[in-house]
Each structure stands twice: as structure tokens, then as C-alpha cells.
Amino acid sequence: MNLTLKVWRQKNASTKGAFVTYKADGISADMSFLEMLDVVNEGLIHKGEDPIHFDHDCREGICGMCSLYINGQPHGPKRAITTCQLHMRTFHDGQTITIEPWRAGPFPVIKDLAVDRSAFDRIQRAGGYISVNTGGVPDANEIAISKVLADEAFNSATCIGCGACVAACKNASAMLFVSAKISQFALLPQGQPERYNRAMAMVEQMDKEGFGSCTNTGACEAECPKEISLTNIGRMNRDYFTAKFLKEEEEHKS
Amino acid sequence: MILDAKIPAGPLAEKWSKHKFNLKLVNPANKRKYNVIVVGTGLAGASAAASLAELGYNVTAFCFQDSPRRAHSIAAQGGINAAKNYRNDGDSVYRLFYDTIKGGDYRAREGNVYRLAEVSVNIIDQCVAQGVPFAREYGGLLDNRSFGGAQVSRTFYARGQTGQQLLLGAYSALNRQIHEGKVKMYTRTEMLDVVVVDGKAQGIVTRNLVTGAIETHAGHAVLLATGGYGNVFYLSTNAMGCNVTAAWRAHKRGAFFANPCYTQIHPTCIPVTGDHQSKLTLMSESLRNDGRVWAPKTVELAQKLRKGELKVTDLKEEDRDYFLERKYPSFGNLVPRDVASRNAKEVVDEGKGVGASGVAVYLDFAESIARLGEDTVRAKYGNLFDMYYQITDEDPYKVPMRIYPAVHYTMGGLWVDYNLMTTLPGLYCLGEANFSDHGANRLGASALMQGLADGYFVVPYTVGDYLATIGPKPIDTTHPAFAQTKKDVEDRIQQLIALKGTKTVDEYHRELGHIMWEYCGMARSAEGLNKAKGLIAQLKVDFWKNAIVLGENEEFNSSLEKAGRVADFIELGALMIEDALNRTESCGGHFRVESQTEEGEALRDDEHFAYVAAWEYTGEDKPEVLNKEPLVFENVKLTQRSYK
Ligand SMILES: Cc1cc2nc3c(=O)[nH]c(=O)nc-3n(C[C@H](O)[C@H](O)[C@H](O)COP(=O)(O)OP(=O)(O)OC[C@H]3O[C@@H](n4cnc5c(N)ncnc54)[C@H](O)[C@@H]3O)c2cc1C
Numbered sequence: 101m102n103l104t105l106k107v108w109r110q111k112n113a114s115t116k117g118a119f120v121t122y123k124a125d126g127i128s129a130d131m132s133f134l135e136m137l138d139v140v141n142e143g144l145i146h147k148g149e150d151p152i153h154f155d156h157d158c159r160e161g162i163c164g165m166c167s168l169y170i171n172g173q174p175h176g177p178k179r180a181i182t183t184c185q186l187h188m189r190t191f192h193d194g195q196t197i198t199i200e201p202w203r204a205g206p207f208p209v210i211k212d213l214a215v216d217r218s219a220f221d222r223i224q225r226a227g228g229y230i231s232v233n234t235g236g237v238p239d240a241n242e243i244a245i246s247k248v249l250a251d252e253a254f255n256s257a258t259c260i261g262c263g264a265c266v267a268a269c270k271n272a273s274a275m276l277f278v279s280a281k282i283s284q285f286a287l288l289p290q291g292q293p294e295r296y297n298r299a300m301a302m303v304e305q306m307d308k309e310g311f312g313s314c315t316n317t318g319a320c321e322a323e324c325p326k327e328i329s330l331t332n333i334g335r336m337n338r339d340y341f342t343a344k345f346l347k348e349e350e351e352h353k354s
Numbered sequence: 355m356i357l358d359a360k361i362p363a364g365p366l367a368e369k370w371s372k373h374k375f376n377l378k379l380v381n382p383a384n385k386r387k388y389n390v391i392v393v394g395t396g397l398a399g400a401s402a403a404a405s406l407a408e409l410g411y412n413v414t415a416f417c418f419q420d421s422p423r424r425a426h427s428i429a430a431q432g433g434i435n436a437a438k439n440y441r442n443d444g445d446s447v448y449r450l451f452y453d454t455i456k457g458g459d460y461r462a463r464e465g466n467v468y469r470l471a472e473v474s475v476n477i478i479d480q481c482v483a484q485g486v487p488f489a490r491e492y493g494g495l496l497d498n499r500s501f502g503g504a505q506v507s508r509t510f511y512a513r514g515q516t517g518q519q520l521l522l523g524a525y526s527a528l529n530r531q532i533h534e535g536k537v538k539m540y541t542r543t544e545m546l547d548v549v550v551v552d553g554k555a556q557g558i559v560t561r562n563l564v565t566g567a568i569e570t571h572a573g574h575a576v577l578l579a580t581g582g583y584g585n586v587f588y589l590s591t592n593a594m595g596c597n598v599t600a601a602w603r604a605h606k607r608g609a610f611f612a613n614p615c616y617t618q619i620h621p622t623c624i625p626v627t628g629d630h631q632s633k634l635t636l637m638s639e640s641l642r643n644d645g646r647v648w649a650p651k652t653v654e655l656a657q658k659l660r661k662g663e664l665k666v667t668d669l670k671e672e673d674r675d676y677f678l679e680r681k682y683p684s685f686g687n688l689v690p691r692d693v694a695s696r697n698a699k700e701v702v703d704e705g706k707g708v709g710a711s712g713v714a715v716y717l718d719f720a721e722s723i724a725r726l727g728e729d730t731v732r733a734k735y736g737n738l739f740d741m742y743y744q745i746t747d748e749d750p751y752k753v754p755m756r757i758y759p760a761v762h763y764t765m766g767g768l769w770v771d772y773n774l775m776t777t778l779p780g781l782y783c784l785g786e787a788n789f790s791d792h793g794a795n796r797l798g799a800s801a802l803m804q805g806l807a808d809g810y811f812v813v814p815y816t817v818g819d820y821l822a823t824i825g826p827k828p829i830d831t832t833h834p835a836f837a838q839t840k841k842d843v844e845d846r847i848q849q850l851i852a853l854k855g856t857k858t859v860d861e862y863h864r865e866l867g868h869i870m871w872e873y874c875g876m877a878r879s880a881e882g883l884n885k886a887k888g889l890i891a892q893l894k895v896d897f898w899k900n901a902i903v904l905g906e907n908e909e910f911n912s913s914l915e916k917a918g919r920v921a922d923f924i925e926l927g928a929l930m931i932e933d934a935l936n937r938t939e940s941c942g943g944h945f946r947v948e949s950q951t952e953e954g955e956a957l958r959d960d961e962h963f964a965y966v967a968a969w970e971y972t973g974e975d976k977p978e979v980l981n982k983e984p985l986v987f988e989n990v991k992l993t994q995r996s997y998k
């Protein structure tokens with residue numbers, strides 16, 4: 101099929117970007133969306149033009165590196181998949197496809213379609229771990245965990261840190277991501293000792309990074325490739341308020 | 355050069371404990387005076403960086419993705435082995451050791467493999483303590499499955515995303531150390547060379563992928579945990595960014611490269627659809643537990659299927675050849691990866707392949723669905739079936755999957771001794787990037803185990819010994835070797851940027867991949883390899899004349915990034931061919947058509963080839979020198995593998 105692409109091009113963080121139109125001809129329905137971009141890029145390179153820059157690595161929906169806002173939707177029109185899993189059979193001959201980077205203040209564009217998501221790493225560094233050193237831990241089967249809880253923690257743990265939730269949100273809220281990370285640990289017995297400090301530290305870092313607040317629109321859940329549920333946000337809020345409450349108690353005492 | 359693997363003497367089961375006792379310790383007060391560089395933060399690198407920082411060393415870590423969480427380890431699906439014997443089904447450290455040595459076709463060191471099996475149990479404890487959500491049973495304890503033909507259930511798993519969950523665990527440990535200021539993390543940064551001072555590795559040269567800045571970093575020791583080189587074949591199950599550059603640059607600075615020709619071709623991948631294809635997708639090996647592999651009995655039937663004149667579901671039972679079950683009655687569909695792959699290739703070469711291209715066989719779940727019910731099959735493999743559907747637009751609940759082997763893992767890598775040190779003192783190598791534990795073939799679910807064993811439990815001890823030996827004298831980048839190595843890197847980048855030819859870097863990469871797959875893939879012959887040697891030599895000359903590299907260094911330049919990697923892959927390809935030519939026996943994933951049994955199975959030649967081939971770089975376009983490390987087997991008896 102033959103397509104028209106309107107692609108956001110921006111040389112680097114400090115220059116202004118603009119849409120540029122390209123033709124993508126002879127595209128096969130079996131190609132993935134990123135393979136379609138590969139073909140366009142090969143053509144550009146042959147003409148001596150700078151190829152379109154986009155982030156990607158695993159190309160099987162797990163590393164969270166690919167992004168792209170396709171026709172107004174993060175990761176394109178299909179539910180529960182990433183851009184690298186999107187195939188061209190989803191589009192039709194003659195279609196115009198608009199491709200943009202994630203748009204959110206805390207995710208500045210680095211080049212073309214690639215953005216800087218290091219804010220996510222910083223949030224996890226603030227407390228997204230269980231403080232155990234290597235060695236000296238109990239036998240794995242000394243901790244029995246009910247399957248229901250383990251499965252629910254797993255559901256939260258499937259988040260791939262792609263940032264589509266932020267891109268989908270009109271407030272650029274990172275609540276879905278952060279709450280998934282907090283929930284995974286909050287649901288497990290291993291996560292209990294640091295549960296409230298963790299919630300506090302991660303939420304504070306999230307606010308520091310400039311992510312917006314949540315107004316319960318649910319756009320994040322709808323666009324999340326891993327179907328992370330809004331329940332996580334409820335859990336996070338509860339832990340965060342408990343944490344604040346505990347801290348205030350502490351301050352009253354002193 | 356005499357290669358000393360430094361394997362401790364004494365009984366197998368005591369080697370590692372004794373060795374740990376004999377290793378020198380660094381005084382706790384001195385640990386903060388040392389800086390250790392860790393390149394790569396996948397499972398091996400992240401676990402090493404975190405563990406070393408916990409011990410008190412200062413760590414500087416690097417990865418080329420935008421976050422350590424995205425390393426290729428994230429993609430592992432199936433699981434991780436450990437000799438926990440939670441199932442009471444007869445597993446033990448010795449059995450895991452034995453299976454690994456045998457599975458590797460007797461081309462790995464006994465000492466290393468035993469240690470791997472020994473520490474495997476600690477890995478699971480560590481991961482659970484970190485909050486890794488492994489699959490559990492209703493009683494609340496951990497679940498296991500049998501994987502890749504093992505006779506015991508020793509594989510721990512986390513749905514179809516064990517790699518992501520383990521990596522998130524190691525990443526969280528790393529994050530904690532970054533937070534505490536003990537690890538300085540550089541992302542989107544690529545290592546392009548090792549700095550050697552007085553014969554020791556004391557630093558690296560890196561390029562910031564966003565700005566192009568070339569920088570030097572100094573350390574008392576340098577650890578490479580940069581993953582495998584399967585992308586030398588262009589198409590593989592590896593992530594797009596996987597490359598050999600770090601290991602290859604180190605090789606050129608004095609680290610020997612061992613067994614480069616040992617590559618693993620995974621039997622169950624989604625077949626290629628066309629030239630646009632950028633990567634291949636693995637369908638987890640666990641599918642072979644319930645899926646049956648078959649091809650049509652005759653070439654005529656295969657042709658009809660290919661043309662669409664016959665539907666696969668209409669093919670009668672007696673017209674199907676379940677070739678693995680037929681040839682290997684005791685292991686059936688669960689034969690090791692190399693055997694399953696070679697048999698699929700054989701069937702396709704005979705003209706019985708299916709799918710539009712004719713380069714595929716079936717993996718059929720009809721029998722399991724009938725026996726277990728669709729719901730049970732969905733619960734076990736739902737995510738894999740969805741993934742297959744997503745890519746092929748075919749519903750595997752209704753029609754059999756089409757599969758074909760693809761390059762998946764590289765057993766070869768930088769040569770390391772028992773301490774994981776390369777032949778360049780101070781330079782260590784961990785994870786898939788080293789050659790150490792899998793011999794000529796890796797068992798399923800053992801790479802994750804090895805990466806984490808190296809990072810959590812081996813290197814933190816062995817690096818300490820080296821650091822204690824060299825002492826905490828400060829090391830910085832003022833030595834002239836830093837400026838010189840930086841200049842070498844800059845010159846090479848300028849050479850690449852100057853290439854304004856007619857062919858894209860991807861076109862060269864694809865061509866290299868074709869050559870490697872055709873002549874150094876599942877079956878190799880002297881004739882083919884010699885031909886490939888010439889083709890690669892030509893390709894290299896042509897690349898450095900006619901490649902197109904756009905833009906400049908001082909920008910986010912994917913064209914330049916790729917060019918550097920492909921240039922290294924071409925040189926590695928030449929060495930793989932050399933190694934494959936030298937090894938005239940068949941073993942594990944390395945099948946020389948000249949060396950097979952009467953039944954067409956791989957035939958080892960223990961008399962002449964029970965050694966590790968460690969190649970030494972001697973200069974640009976000069977032949978590499980072969981050094982041999984003999985493999986000594988004191989505990990296991992070498993037998994011809996048989997899965998009949
Ligand atoms: C699809 C798939 C499924 C798999 N499933 C399983 C499984 O079920 N069980 C199992 O045991 N194994 C499995 N494997 C194999 C296993 O995943 C890998 O062998 C293992 O994860 C490698 O880990 P690593 O830490 O050595 O390297 P990687 O995870 O590849 O990490 C490499 C690191 O090095 C960095 N790097 C590389 N080069 C440079 C450079 N020049 N400069 C700076 N940084 C650099 C990267 O950024 C990255 O951080 C699978 C592999 C694939 C492809």
C-alpha cells in the first residue's frame with residue numbers, strides 16, 4: 101500500500117520542530133510500524149537526508165523503549181500493544197498517518213520522535229526498591245505469598261515504563277506508572293517494612309519532576325499497552341496519605 | 355601464550371568455597387578508594403554494579419539505552435534454572451552441573467559449571483527478597499516447570515516475562531545504590547574503547563549518543579557485561595541494539611576471543627516474511643512441552659499447502675510427519691535446541707517446508723487443546739498465542755503455528771579465567787559477553803542464571819582479590835594512554851563520517867547476515883566457510899569505500915552509531931568463520947557436515963577438539979593466532995549425546 105506520513109522533525113532539544121510530509125510507497129501489510137519507518141529511512145539515507153530518529157530496541161513489546169503518538173494515540177490505534185507490535189495491516193492504502201513524539205513537559209524532545217524519559221528513572225531511584233543487599237537473605241520458600249496477592253502484584257509489575265500514560269494524559273500525570281511501581285511492592289510482604297516511606301519518596305519525586313495531577317479521566321488506563329489498571333492509583337493514594345499522616349504524627353510527638 | 359584458567363585444585367564440590375577463602379580481601383576502610391567501571395547494565399552488569407557498590411566500592415556504570423531497565427535481558431520469556439529441588443524430583447547441584455556440561459556437549463569447564471549450579475540456589479533467594487514476583491502455587495510457595503528438555507522441574511518463571519521481572523529486580527538494587535551515591539550511571543552512552551596503562555585495563559573511552567561528546571573514564575578495574583553478538587547474523591531474536599563493539603574493541607586491546615563460532619539457533623521462532631524484516635520473534639521453548647512439531651510427509655503435499663491448494667487443517671493424520679517424535683522416541687519434541695533446529699532445517703531443505711516462503715514447519719496444539727481444553731492451554735500460553743496472532747494474523751488456537759529456527763544466543767565471547775578476568779589484566783567479562791559456562795550449546799533458562807551468578811555472586815569476590823593486589827593508589831585520566839586512546843576513537847569516527855558512498859549501513863549488515871546464515875549457520879562445511887571467508891573480506895573493503903554515513907559526530911546520529919557497530923560485526927564475522935573452519939568436529943550448536951554419525955547426528959572429536967579456542971588479535975588484517983585451553987574432565991565421562 102501507499103501512505104502519506106506527517107512526521108514531527110526536530111533537530112535537537114534547543115531547536116524548534118515542525119511536521120514534514122513523506123511518501124511511504126510499496127508498504128506490505130506484514131510489516132511492523134517500525135519496519136515501515138525503517139523503509140522510509142533507507143530511502144532518506146539514499147537521498148542523503150537525515151533519517152527520522154525514533155527510539156526502539158526489543159521490537160517485541162517489552163523493553164518500553166519505543167513510543168510514538170500515531171494519529172493522536174500513544175502506541176497507535178490498537179489496544180494493549182506497543183508501537184513496535186503494531187502492524188501495517190491496521191492501516192489502509194492511501195491513508196495519511198501523523199506521527200509525533202510523546203508530548204509532555206517532563207519528557208523533553210531530544211530529537212525528532214525521541215524524548216527524554218529519565219524522570220521515570222529518577223522516581224524509581226527515590227525509593228522504588230526493597231533495601232536488601234546481595235547475600236544473607238532467607239530461603240525463597242520461607243516467604244509464602246498467597247497466589248491472589250502474588251498475581252495482583254504481578255499485574256502491577258508488568259508495567260514497561262514506556263510513558264504512554266503520561267503522553268495520553270492532558271495533565272501529563274505520571275500517576276499510573278508511579279502507582280504501578282508502588283503497588284507491586286506494597287502488595288508483597290517483602291515490601292512492607294518500607295511501604296510508606298517508599299510511597300512518600302516516589303510521589304514527592306514525581307511532583308518534583310513536574311508531572312501533573314490526576315483528574316480521573318482514565319485516558320492512561322485506556323492507552324496503557326500493558327493494561328495497568330486505575331486501581332493502582334487508588335492504592336498509591338491510600339499509601340501516600342497514610343505516609344503523610346504517619347509523618348505528621350511523628351512531628352507532633354517531637 | 356599459556357592460558358591459565360586458574361581453576362582451583364581439589365574436589366569439584368569444594369573448589370569454589372576454597373577459592374573464596376583464598377581470595378584476598380580489601381580492607382573495608384579502603385573500599386571507597388577504588389573505582390570500578392561496569393559497562394552494560396543488563397542482568398549481569400546491573401547485579402554486579404549494585405553488589406560492588408553495596409560492598410563499598412565506587413562504581414561508574416554505562417548503558418546505551420535510555421534506562422538500564424531496557425537492556426536486552428528484559429526480553430527473556432521462559433525462565434531461570436536453579437537447583438532448589440523444591441519439587442523433590444531428584445534435582446541437585448550435581449544434576450544441574452551434569453545436565454549443563456552434557457547439554458554443552460562437553461565443551462565447558464567442569465569447575466565453572468559446578469560453581470554456576472552451586473550459586474543458582476542463592477539467585478532465587480536474592481530475587482524473591484527483592485520482590486521479584488515469580489509464579490506461585492495456591493499454597494503460596496514458588497512454582498516450577500520443566501524447560502527445554504530437562505527431566506526435572508527446576509525452572510522458575512514469571513508468566514512469559516521472566517527476564518523483565520529479574521531485570522527490574524537487579525535494576526531496583528542498582529537504583530538504590532545510585533540513590534545512595536555509590537553508583538554513577540551514564541545512560542545513552544556507548545563504550546568505544548578500553549584504555550590500557552602498563553598492560554592493565556584502567557579505563558574506557560565513551561561517546562555520549564545524544565551530544566556526541568567523547569569522554570574518558572578511569573577505574574581500577576573494568577567490567578564488560580555487554581551482552582551477546584547474535585546480531586552479526588542481522589536477523590536474530592536479539593534486540594536491535596545488541597552489538598559486539600565493547601567486546602570487539604577489548605579484543606583488539608588484548609582480550610582473547612573464545613569459541614566465536616558457537617552460536618545457538620533457537621528452533622521455535624516466527625518465520626521470516628520478507629526483506630523488510632528487522633528482527634525475529636522467539637516463541638518460547640515452553641511451547642514444545644505441549645506443541646507437536648511436524649511437516650507434511652511428501653514434497654507434493656508441501657507444495658499444495660504453500661500454494662494454498664490445500665488447507666493445513668484438512669491434512670490427514672497419516673500425511674503428517676511428526677519428525678522429532680519419529681526420530682527421537684524418548685525425548686520427542688523436547689530434544690535440545692540444536693537438535694530440533696537442525697531437523698527443521700533438514701525437512702525444509704528436502705522441500706517439505708510450509709508457509710508462503712516454504713521455510714517453516716508446524717508447531718501444532720490441536721492435540722493439547724483436545725486433551726486439556728482450550729482454557730488450560732490459554733492459561734499456560736495465552737500471551738504467546740496473542741503475540742503470534744499479532745504478528746502473523748493467524749489464530750494458533752485454530753491452525754498450527756508456523757515456526758523456523760533463528761539465531762538466538764552466542765555461547766562464544768571473551769575468554770575469561772575462573773575469576774572472570776580476560777587475558778587483559780584488570781578487564782573482566784560477565785554474562786552473555788563471556789564464553790564461560792555453556793560450552794557449545796546452552797540449555798534453556800540458563801543464561802539468566804549465568805548472568806546473575808556472575809554479577810551477584812562471583813565477580814564481587816574475584817574483583818576484590820585483584821583490587822587488593824594492585825592497591826588503592828588513585829587512578830585518573832591524566833596518563834597519556836587516555837589521550838591517545840581517545841584520539842584513536844575520534845580518528846575512527848572521522849573515518850566513518852567521511853564515508854559518503856552509495857550503500858546504506860543496513861544494506862551491508864543485511865549482506866553480512868546472509869553470508870553468515872548461509873555458510874556459518876545451522877550446518878557448516880569447509881567449502882562453504884572458505885567461500886564465506888572471501889565474501890566477508892570483500893564486504894569489509896567495500897564497506898570502508900562505499901558505505902553512506904550521514905551527519906556529524908556532534909549530534910544524535912543513528913547512522914554513525916550503526917556504522918561503527920556494523921564495521922565491528924564484519925570483523926567478528928571473519929573470526930567466526932576462521933573458528934568454524936578450524937573446528938572440524940561437530941559439537942553442540944556447531945555442526946560441521948563433514949563430521950556426523952551414520953544417522954546424521956553431530957559427531958564430536960574429543961581426541962582433537964576437547965579444547966577452548968581462544969583467538970588472539972595480532973593487528974589490522976593480520977591472521978589471528980589460535981591459543982588452546984585444554985578441557986580436563988575429572989568428574990564426568992564424555993559420551994556421545996543421544997536423545998533417541
Ligand atoms: C527473546 C529472548 C528470550 C530469551 N529467553 C531466555 C530465557 O527464558 N531464559 C534464559 O535463561 N535466557 C533467555 N535468553 C537469553 C538471555 O536473555 C540473555 O543471554 C541475557 O539476558 C544476557 O544478559 P546480559 O546481562 O549478559 O546482557 P544484556 O541484557 O544484553 O545487557 C547488555 C548491556 O550492555 C549494554 N551495552 C552493550 N554494548 C555497550 C557499549 N558498547 N557501551 C555501553 N553499553 C553497552 C547494554 O546497554 C545493556 O545494558 C533469551 C534471549 C532472547 C533474545
Ligand code: SF4
Pocket residue numbers: 258259260261262263264265266276277280323324325326327328
Ligand atoms: S503504566 Fe502503562 S503506559 Fe504507563 S509506563 Fe507503565 S506500561 Fe507504559
Ligand code: FES
Pocket residue numbers: 155156157158159160161162163164165166182183184185
Ligand atoms: S521496542 Fe521494545 S517495547 Fe517497543
